[in-house]
Amino acid sequence: MVWAEKFKLNKQLIKTVTELGFGAPKDIQLKTLTRITGGQDVIGIGPEGAGKTTTLVLGTLNRFNYKADGVPRALVLAPDQERVFEIVAQLERINRNTSIRIVSLHNGSPIDQQMDDLADGADIVVATPDRARAIYLKLGLNLNKVTYLAIDDAHLIVKQGLQLPVVELATSIDKGQHIVFTEVMHDRLEKMIGSFMVNPATIEVDDLPEEKLATYPQMLYHVPNFGTKLNLLSLFMQDDEVFTKTVVFVNTKTTAETLYKSLTNRLRKSVALLAPAFFEYNQVKDVEAFTNNNALRVLIVAQESIEAGINVQGIPFILHFDIPAEKEDYIAHITDSGVADEETLALTFATDIELDQVRKIEQITGQKMQLAELPEDLVIEKTRAQKEADKPEKPKRVDPNKYVPGEAFHEKKPENAKTYNFSANKKAKMNKKKNH
Template sequence: MAIEKLKLSKRLQSNMKELGYFTAKEIQTKILSRIIGGHSVIGIAPEGAGKTTTYVLGVLMRLKYSEDDAPKVLILAPNDDKISEIVDRFITISKNKDLHIMGLKSSGSMEEEIEDLVRGVDIVVATPNRARAVYLKLGLNLNRIQTFIIDDAEEIVKQGMQTNVRELAQSCGDVQYLSFSSVEHEKLHLMIDPFMPFATLVEVEELAEEELDTHELVLYQVPNFTTKINLINSLLHDEDVFDKLVIFVNSKYTSETLLERLQVKNSEASVYLPEPSEETQLHSIQDFKQNPKARVLIIANELSNRIDLSGIPFIFHFELPENKADYINQVLKTSSEEAVAITLSTDLELPELKKVEQKLGKKFSVMPLPENLLIYKPSDNSKDKFELDESRGGAFHKKKESNSKTYNYGSGLKARMTRKNKKR
């Protein structure tokens, strides 16, 4: 869509064209009119989709300049680099010398920031922690805020600044709320739902034009590390289906921890090491493939170099590799053999998973968790903690025999399992 279709002011249209923007991004076509109309919006889009530019244009279209000393717009960002980026974007797009915008950086002097705020400012950009600290010192007046924006909300959640966001939002009263994130998940909603429960959710997907040929991609979303282990143990309970699988983790330490907490026979699980070592470790992928008793091989990404996964029906990713290319190499089809690549992800890991989807040009199939899975919830009661995790990772309700194969595998995965069992 041409930039003219966004119904921006002539001045902003001209500024955008001078900057080389002639075509509107998808998120701008879906959200900008709502922002200009004063609606509260949750925008979900990948990195680079144009989220920041979208709300900058919306704010500039709505902002009414006056001699009022109190700020009209508060923007929360996760770090000083993002604050600088946002301030620069406003200045570059607006080209308005009368626009008073200020970044409250964690590295700055709070006393000087408060003095500048008293002189008058239209837009304040800050981290949640810095904004709250200045607010508590009576340096940040929230009484005239019209628009409250959270940028890179997933990173703010990851850094644990949710409480400060909620307190600041609720101090603003009845205003327009905008939240932008690369992912939508439970922790995001726990932060924003108290003050924007009826906001319109708009999601934009931007995948690579070329879709890579991969194995079937399955995703289980779980809340934490222990629940990941519980899920693997629950799936491994079905020995007929999961008779051969590889589990990728990021470090040797994690591989050893996982090995201790798997509920399988000692002879069935091993840790991969390139050199010969203890009997619970294998140094050859071929030995694992040829050993009929071996079911599980745990491989640390830091020790793996293009391992031959042919003939392995299930490839688990307990964690995403830091190098996304490693993940892609592990799920790409290299022959006619079919396999299922199963990824376990917490809410905080989802942003990185979205980046993988962009590179692959396709989305994961999200599977519901097994009904009998015990979701580990840390408790302040040490006795509860012990009871939940006393099995060192095997904490889940055992299925009744009559229900031993009622996993929510999904149609594609079930079809492969059916074919697999017919071959026996």
């Protein structure tokens, strides 16, 4: 009966979690569930597997301690169809109130069918933001009685660019409680939820494993965009006394060529590519050739061009310009070989949408990356939206053939100029006096 002692859940939910054999509540559940049942807006930040979805499901079902009436009271948003199915499955697993009708909205089924499902009655709607918005605009989703909005994996919603549907749906709900669960918090996510959350409690948990991998010291540089990454790399590589040998990992050959062209403008022949697509680039066949060539300082490696593992032992700086899609590739690059007197530093550049990958890597290594301050002389590139906002408005084009009325060709006589504005009552009295 640990759950009954810790939380004020309705009796049916307490009975269900006991029957299902739920163990002791996880850290994020201990810190957020009481606030959720109390009606407060909550932001829960935690890694994958921390128990965020179960907390969301319990908080949602706890609002239904009566017979449901078939009108949406709770809206749960998830980034994709797969997550929608997972949330619905967990709701159905825990729910014992047979009067509650759960409807899912996603791009995997015809929109007309889903509108029919809503018309038949829905108490909890689990949806992707774009499909929920589309049906709402068709007047198929009634938000008038929704008092509970929950967003799961909010960082993935931002990564997919679905902020606008979320904000539109949230602001269409008059009054209600808002719950957001995410693996990471960053500026883009804060901007999305800041428009509708009211004095939220922010709870963050770190569920790192006790066993730590032996890795090189890691430093994380959090930058806003690709252009700023490029500026930071160029700034570091200008210091030839510190950055004597650096291997730079990127994900694609296209990015590798972009970095190569940018760096060779200043570093000339000291930059090389590993197995480039074109022979006109300065290149080496392997890392050993790069290490033995004193004229080379920077080696750019495209992850997609590597068929097997790559040995970077003895390189002073391992720099991840991009974070590999496979976490194992990243781990292989930064694993400390234990070679005596070896001093290697692993640097990682990450934008907002890459921070969730950073979190997953920290879960594997069992240690957080040290967040480094950006250099004062780093040029921060503006985002595309900022550049568009800074553009001056274009003057309106005037059609020379279109007639534009001008000012009168003469001034009115003083006695005809109207410099007053009498009320209707005043005018009536004046007319009456004039007629008599």
